[in-house]
Amino acid sequence: MEEEKRKVREYILRHQSKGVRYLQRVVQEGSIRGQESSAQAIIIEKCRELGMTMDIWEIGGESLTNHPVFCSDRNDFKGNPNAVGILKGAGGGRSLILNGHIDVVPVGDLNSWEHDPFSGHVESGKLYGRGSTDMKGGTISLLLALEAIINSGITLKGDVIFQSVIEEESGGAGTLAAVLRGYKADGAIIPEPTNMKFFPKQQGSMWFRIKVKGKQAHGGTRYEGVSAIEKAEILLQEIRNLENKRNSRITDSLFSSIPIPIPINIGKFSSGSWPSSVPDIAIIEGRMGVAPDETMEHAKQELEQALQETSNGDSWLKENPPIVEWFGASWLPGDLEIHHDLVRVLSESFTEVKSISPIIEASPWATDGGILNKVGGVPVVVFGPGVTKMAHDANEYIELKDVFEAAEIIAIAIMKWCGTE
Amino acid sequence: MEEEKRKVREYILRHQSKGVRYLQRVVQEGSIRGQESSAQAIIIEKCRELGMTMDIWEIGGESLTNHPVFCSDRNDFKGNPNAVGILKGAGGGRSLILNGHIDVVPVGDLNSWEHDPFSGHVESGKLYGRGSTDMKGGTISLLLALEAIINSGITLKGDVIFQSVIEEESGGAGTLAAVLRGYKADGAIIPEPTNMKFFPKQQGSMWFRIKVKGKQAHGGTRYEGVSAIEKAEILLQEIRNLENKRNSRITDSLFSSIPIPIPINIGKFSSGSWPSSVPDIAIIEGRMGVAPDETMEHAKQELEQALQETSNGDSWLKENPPIVEWFGASWLPGDLEIHHDLVRVLSESFTEVKSISPIIEASPWATDGGILNKVGGVPVVVFGPGVTKMAHDANEYIELKDVFEAAEIIAIAIMKWCGTE
Known part of the structure; x- marks a missing residue:
């Protein structure tokens, strides 16, 4: 697998400018709750380009809204679909969900922003804009990892289920809808801004x-x-x-x-x-x-x-x-025991890229991982680029270096977890 | 003086229905702050009828609004005058201020009122309406007392200064204006609803x-x-x-x-x-x-x-x-020591009418008495008909019996304090 690892790491290194432009486009399509469709379209386009089988649907219906865990202040989600892209494996490997939410929180006081909140302005290695940290940077890490694997000609054994969901910020109706639609897996990674720490447990x-x-x-x-x-x-x-x-x-x-x-x-x-x-x-x-x-x-x-x-x-x-x-x-809280193989695989991948051990903690906040874990029964680790403090602030930005490092770590983890042919 | 006392008590007894109608008219002219003029006009008419020398003026000016004790949320009091009626004594007696405020608090939720808040409805010896207790009932006691003395042909030695002021509910700008205009006296009675108790001291x-x-x-x-x-x-x-x-x-x-x-x-x-x-x-x-x-x-x-x-x-x-x-x-708080002659005179008068001793307490709230006392240097007793609890409530009413008893007590006290020829 060393050769495969070298390939994906080189691919990511060579395509950094393309990655930046891509993150920029996704940030520029502001996707405050109820306005997620344009940003979602860019994500879907990329999945199609990568040859994934797409499942795009508008969430809703009584099985969702009557579910005890359902939590949202709206009941009509028309026009802003959930998107799932499936990369079918060759068979014989473990499946993995890669989950990111496309909705972003409101921009708050415009006067507090130095640039337009949806500028995608890049300066000194940082990309600015609402959603850059929470969590479009993380989603781009996932897509870069998949692109690197696919375009390097690597075939995975297990299935990868990439999810770009709506409604995380209001309590996870998008991820709940995906779970209720039947999407489960042997493990899941959610690249929320953990500052590159691993959160196998999350506070609900x-x-x-x-x-x-x-x-x-x-x-x-x-x-x-x-x-x-x-x-x-x-x-x-x-x-x-x-x-x-x-x-x-x-x-x-x-x-x-x-x-x-x-x-x-x-x-x-x-x-x-x-x-x-x-x-x-x-x-x-x-x-x-x-x-x-x-x-x-x-x-x-x-x-x-x-x-x-x-x-x-x-x-x-x-x-x-x-x-x-x-x-x-x-x-919902998330709860994965620290000795789970998903934590080991991610830790190894982390150390291979960063030459240090990861910090493993419990998070002070919940993510869609709680729903994946407690409703879907999926083992989840939350790990991604970006700093929590930035998440809902004015002048939100993300360090681009971390987006690429997270992409490398996740690409290696995907290959280790799902297995390669 | 026994004969004079008998006369005024009989006068008040004989003129009860007239008193009720008069209180009714004053209550029916709702005088929420800023709308005091019509009610004030009825008071002024009565003072003129009694032959008092009138001083009617719109309060204001820098000497008022810059005074350290001035307290109001408005600066313009146009159209709603203060009214002072002076009954000049024959000389050689003590002077007395009789002070009542004409402003009433808002009616609050109309649905809580059984009758129109300004109905003046009379039933089972009670007169209903905003301001009946706080404090038009008391003001009518003052005017009945004066009418009884004047129409019984009694001549007082000391001056009586009757004041119908605006703006008590907002902090006493009306009474402050009267003090600054020079109205002071050897004593003052304010018939706020004390439930017939004497309050020589008031909490500020x-x-x-x-x-x-x-x-x-x-x-x-x-x-x-x-x-x-x-x-x-x-x-x-x-x-x-x-x-x-x-x-x-x-x-x-x-x-x-x-x-x-x-x-x-x-x-x-x-x-x-x-x-x-x-x-x-x-x-x-x-x-x-x-x-x-x-x-x-x-x-x-x-x-x-x-x-x-x-x-x-x-x-x-x-x-x-x-x-x-x-x-x-x-x-401002009010502070009159309990052995002051005004307390004694009022107590005697009370006992003569009610055949019991008055309850003398400190009040849990302030009145314009604080300004008369601390700014004007006037000894003040707050004493009047009506129950505090009623004052700012829906379905405010006053027991008419108390209005007439207070009128008798005050009439006798006026004669004792000012002296008669």
């Missing part, structure tokens, strides 16, 4: 809202009312206790360098409308981290139970218990 | 806003940020400590039945805009009660200093101290 998360009742009164006689803010403070304290308790249980070495492996973040607190009134309602909104080996249901129950027990210790809250809602987005 | 108040800085981060790595909510909770705790400390200093027996004589109410708390972000700003708004014998400046300094000291004990808050603003409305 979901959003909650807690409504806390008080009793209105005039501020001058505040003792005649019950402050919803004060009652909410009791619950905030309990949420911090629960966060401590939940995190003290996590002993996985992948989390050893993470101060709070599965945080419970309070993102929003609003109560009251008048300085001199006692507020009668407080609303807390937050994000609960979910451990890789935990079900969403277990995490939900634990929060609800903790709030209930605390409320039982307070005469007002006992009579007026807080109401907990799980709303908006939720992301 | 002012509004504050505290801005607390945090540091944004993704909720999944919340340890990379600093939660503005958590930092604000430290300050909320300190505000409660300060409230304890300030109230433990109050030993005045007038406050003995009040659980928290000068509360610090947190009325509003808002922070964050996204469940999975660490919020970088929290805004607290509240109302600080001010003791009768305390200056506003002292109360402000005490809060600011407490927050500063607490912030010094927290490494983040020390570097990012909270910003305190004093905004919106503020009301």
